[in-house]
Amino acid sequence: MDAITRIKQLGMPRRNNELWTFFPVNKIPNILSADGNCRIADECSSSEDFANEDDFAALLPIVCNARELVKTIDDGENEMAMLKCNNDFGRTVLNVGKNAKASFEILDNKVMHEICAERFDINVAEGAELEIFFANPANDLPLTFRHFDIKQAAHSTVHFANVLQDAGIGRISARVELNGEGANFDYRSLNILKGTASKHQRLTILHNAPETVSTQFVRNILDENAYASYDGHVVVGNSCSKVNSSQLVNTILLSDGPSVSVKPVLKIYHDDVECTHGNTVGELDKDQMFYLTSRGIPSDKARAMLTKAFAKELFLELPEGPAKKRLMQVI
């Protein structure tokens, strides 16, 4: 089934679809109608079968004839690069060879149309290490979708990290398959939001092999009327022993206006696994504020110091490299 047929089958996202529970779906222009400048293409340029694709955002770039970039890193090679599609709709296919080591920063599109959608298909071969990261400090795109389809072979590692602090509405979705023993997926996301910013993350991590590891660590710093949501699904297969999966979302609300929604879903079909999830929501620690101000530091600076510390902690465990350097710099 081609992508156009499939997206028409799915229809426009609705709140009663669990993939879109928290997203303000009424803000998405109806691309299935003939109106608007991002309407669906007449013919699908891709010959792939999308019959099993359930996520509207994953199909969106395909049906809008995204410009495609294919990047391959050969076995054992090292590469560090930036990825940018320069269009409203983009698709990147990234193949990381066996034991290769790669680091990619995804840059924001500067296109300012009503909607922007990108899809990344990432295949990480055995023993490969990939870090993929992005930080969008000031590019206030009105509505953005980024979907990642990641497949990892045995003993591969992916560090996926991002900082979101623009004022628009955005959704990051990922479907991660840990297909080989010992594969490790590490996700770290920082949302520093204010105004009417609305950011949503929807991850599905499939542990399809024993001794696979996944980490989801999200921190939100929310002010004014910002809204953030995190919807994280973990599925552990029935032959997958010694799986280790953790999910933690920490939120600091800087005022009375912002809100956060968190939904952990764990489907575990094996007994010998360790899977955890946690969620905290609070204000800045009053004792820490008192301590800093009692040393003469004005309260606005003390708040900034504590907020920065909360943010920095998220990325401390990233390996030394371009991602850690860049994201720490952004904070």
Next chain:
Amino acid sequence: MLSIKNLKASIEDGTQILKGINLEVKPGEVHAIMGPNGSGKSTLSKVIAGHPAYTVNDGSVTLDGKDLLSMEICDRANSGLFISTQYPTEIPGVNNVEFLQMALNSKRAYQGLEPLADADFKKLCEEKMAMLEMDDRYRDRGVNDGFSGGEKKRNEILQMAILDPKVSFLDETDSGLDIDALRIVAHGINQIMSPEKAVILVTHYQRLLDYIKPTYVHVLRHGKIILSGGPELALKLEEQGYDWIEEN
């Protein structure tokens, strides 16, 4: 210098902890405050510093004639007040040295001075750390993050040494210190002390007062100072406890 008059303070549920404290501290003096657990010693330092968990119901606190109670917490510190709490707060992610530099430069800004140049701050910091026999590990860590009890107390005295306050209120600075650390910290406090400054020590034991000679010793009980005397009072308390005071 520091004048506390009829200070009364309560916690959120209305329970009054301080029930009329009076204390006059002059330059060059060391005051030791002793008393049983729960008598209000720790509360006193926090109320003076402006901790939001306490409400002042009555009384006044002035430092060199300035009304401390009407000031923001940071302004009280920048006016020359330093408090060291019994359990210094851990702040992971805020670098210890960056915090110290920010605190010092905040005080300088309050005084209308330019920030201290990085090189000068580094030199000052190294000098004070050497005085307290602190190693470089303190630099790279978060404020009190993962510090042992003794390390935290030493870090408090480092802050005191760098911020150079007029009045320091040190709450059980000797707790958690081994014999060597106690000697080093006490030596540090004596080095910082001068005829223009004052120190208020809260302690349960005479051992700290063997190193830092108090000018006056006060007994705080049920939120009030019930007895004051010279250094000999601490020795008597160590020997006989507090019960005899009520008996008399």
